[in-house]
Amino acid sequence: MFISVPATSANLGPGFDTLGLAVDLRNEITITPSKFLSLSTHGEGDDNPKIKKNSLFLSIFNENYKRLTGRDDNFRFEFHNRIPISRGLGSSSAVIVAALSAAYTAADKRYNKREILNHALRYEHHPDNITPAVMGGFNVACVEGDRVYSKKRRMPDYLKAVVVVPNRTISTAKSRTVLPKMYRKEETVYSLSRSSYMTALFMSESWDLLRIASKDKLHQARRMKMMPELFDVQKLALKHGALMSTLSGSGSTFFNLTYEKDANKIAQALQARFPQFRVFILSLDNNGVITKS
Numbered sequence: 001m002f003i004s005v006p007a008t009s010a011n012l013g014p015g016f017d018t019l020g021l022a023v024d025l026r027n028e029i030t031i032t033p034s035k036f037l038s039l040s041t042h043g044e045g046d047d048n049p050k051i052k053k054n055s056l057f058l059s060i061f062n063e064n065y066k067r068l069t070g071r072d073d074n075f076r077f078e079f080h081n082r083i084p085i086s087r088g089l090g091s092s093s094a095v096i097v098a099a100l101s102a103a104y105t106a107a108d109k110r111y112n113k114r115e116i117l118n119h120a121l122r123y124e125h126h127p128d129n130i131t132p133a134v135m136g137g138f139n140v141a142c143v144e145g146d147r148v149y150s151k152k153r154r155m156p157d158y159l160k161a162v163v164v165v166p167n168r169t170i171s172t173a174k175s176r177t178v179l180p181k182m183y184r185k186e187e188t189v190y191s192l193s194r195s196s197y198m199t200a201l202f203m204s205e206s207w208d209l210l211r212i213a214s215k216d217k218l219h220q221a222r223r224m225k226m227m228p229e230l231f232d233v234q235k236l237a238l239k240h241g242a243l244m245s246t247l248s249g250s251g252s253t254f255f256n257l258t259y260e261k262d263a264n265k266i267a268q269a270l271q272a273r274f275p276q277f278r279v280f281i282l283s284l285d286n287n288g289v290i291t292k293s
């Protein structure tokens with residue numbers, strides 16, 4: 001069996017816990033039946049004992065494989081990780097979506113992606129990463145009861161993401177604690193109106209107005225203060241022509257959307273100014289999780 005799941009950039013500025021898109025940077029897992037449990041990890045996290053144990057993947061896989069088959073079989077798991085961990089590119093969602101997809105595939109159960117998405121919500125309570133990780137593309141998502149309701153729009157090839165991955169992690173759980181419990185009406189309306197406007201712009205491919213639509217007052221600046229260099233990353237990306245420049249998920253990565261023709265110029269400027277950070281030019285992904293039995 002083979003599972004491939006993309007990284008995701010959530011929020012996109014004002015769409016806190018609501019908007020997200022998938023990028024073509026994938027974790028891949030090969031799974032084979034085995035007499036004993038065995039794990040190997042390559043790439044991101046291969047020097048981290050906690051990641052190598054991969055208890056998040058194993059607990060979700062085992063729980064769901066047992067639920068679907070009634071059995072506790074052993075497998076060999078080979079993880080090839082490309083998604084940076086705790087950097088706001090949806091690494092935990094990728095693990096959750098991969099583990100669920102792997103359990104259904106290993107159990108030889110027919111499923112549709114909506115089923116995986118609704119199950120994934122039990123493990124991650126905001127839908128903005130899990131939805132594009134499952135579906136690919138740009139997604140707007142909301143939760144009603146225990147279900148995710150979402151709408152996808154495919155992203156065109158002529159747009160690229162320039163992502164800036166800092167050398168320091170920010171855990172999503174910690175990054176949520178710096179946010180206030182209550183918001184003022186003005187800041188709520190500021191972000192709500194832009195999130196709605198941004199959705200309309202993505203749906204109608206009106207990229208040139210994203211700069212206004214991607215501004216936010218709910219979470220970005222409050223989180224960026226934990227790593228103040230990020231204010232300069234944003235300024236520089238916009239100065240060099242990024243269509244929008246937003247904190248990716250809860251950080252620490254910055255996500256810059258651009259026309260393909262401007263991607264190199266933006267990436268070079270950011271890499272020159274921040275040599276300690278990794279800068280990637282990525283295609284946008286429209287496939288979401290892929291499984292092969």
Ligand SMILES: Nc1ncnc2c1ncn2[C@@H]1O[C@H](COP(=O)(O)OP(=O)(O)O)[C@@H](O)[C@H]1O
Binds near residue numbers: 051052055086095
């Ligand atoms: N490839 C991986 N293998 C095992 N565990 C992972 C992997 N990627 C993420 N995780 C788990 O997810 C946690 C990071 O989640 P989170 O702070 O939400 O970061 P992110 O913003 O990347 O989703 C890690 O501490 C680890 O427990």
Ligand SMILES: N[C@@H](CCOP(=O)(O)O)C(=O)O
Binds near residue numbers: 017087090092248
């Ligand atoms: N909406 C969430 C998104 C978290 O994304 P991640 O990639 O940092 O896990 C939030 O803003 O907390």
